[in-house]
Amino acid sequence: MSIKLRLTVMSFFQFFVWGAWLITIANYWFGTKQWDGTQFGAIFATMGIAALFMPTLMGIIADRWVNAEKLYGILHLLYAGTLFYLPQVNDPQQFFYVMLLAMCFYMPTLALSNSISYTALTEGKYDLVKAFPPIRVWGTIGFIAAMWLVNLSGNKATAHQFHIAGAAALALSLFSLTLPKCPPKNIGGEKKTLVQSFGLEAFKLFTNYKMASFFIFSMFLGAALQLTNAYGDVFLDEFKFYPKYVNLIVIKYSTIIMSISQISETLFILAIPFFLKRFGIKNVMLIAMFAWVLRFGLFAYGDPDSGLWMIVLSCIVYGMAFDFFNISGSLFVESSTSPQIRSSAQGLFMMMTNGFGAVLGSLVSGWVIDYYFTLRFTDANGLANYLQTDTTNELLGKFIHERGSSILPDGLLSAEILLKDWHHIWLAFAAYTLVIAILFAVLFRHKHEKTVS
Structure with missing residues (x-):
């Protein structure tokens, strides 16, 4: 099996094991378990809490001591075991701690999968900007496949969504044995500082204004991503309480409608090489930010009947909003750092987006929604x-x-x-991302040399 094909399979299952429950867990929480809404915000915060330290810590271990692909396989094995246990939990507080443990195992694998791909592609003499997006697009396809499987099998509100994700994670753990070897970039005999010995060089990136500002804005934009993950499907599902909408097919298959967002991703991922080479990271990030504004604004005025086109268009815009931020950002970090800190730098990016950003998005939005909306x-x-x-x-x-x-x-x-009050909730989110976009345009400094190829 070729390197590209192995990386493609890894990418597919990397996001399949997340998509099987990420969008539908709200239906399980509110519908099947009928637990409190305030506590649900804490469940989504587990991703952020885990991402605060686990991606960076695992990245350091991969850079200094353990092969990245071996660490990747171990983490997915532990993630699978935790998912199989999760449906047995019948107390919301205990559910939080078990989910937190699952996220401690899963969140580092997002950065490690990037690191493994970049290492293998670099050693294979591939152009990363051209070669990585077509591989990464299969991660989005895996996410879509999981969403459709859970919805069409009638499991979007059942515990079987965790069983499906767990089985796939176990398979991915075994498949990781076939991945290209990614040994630590630890050259023996070198005299190292204390910072180097503990693999903390990536944190020096914060001393560079451009990288520091990039990471900070990544955190604020990461908060926006958590908002749409946490509330998108339950927003559509709540239309079932309106008699005029209850029999519409959109309500029954809300998860499939939301999967248009991921289908859109597959198209925009393939456009990343063109946009990055022609416009540079600053303009691509700005496009992503204004796409988030449009995403939330369309949700604010959409409905499953006459306003269905707004919801569908919002899902299409999501592909640009997500890809031009998440994947372009990962490529920017890779091109701005040395191979010696590849895994820890990717972990740092993950810490800022899915760590601090997720905590900010989950906890603050939960409080704002409860208090104001x-x-x-x-x-x-x-x-x-x-x-x-x-x-x-x-x-x-x-x-x-x-x-x-x-x-x-x-x-x-x-x-x-x-x-x-979903209308004003989405308008508030749109205003938030608009402010972030304006500040980013003014404060982030990056000169891009345009290339066309």
């Missing part, structure tokens, strides 16, 4: 008017019952019912 209903008529129906509607009665409430003789609800 949560609608509280104590009157049945008020709730019925908001959902564009009346109190005699059977669907409304079922919804109220599922929320642990009932309609009292005086028309009041026996328990308060909460709904999210």
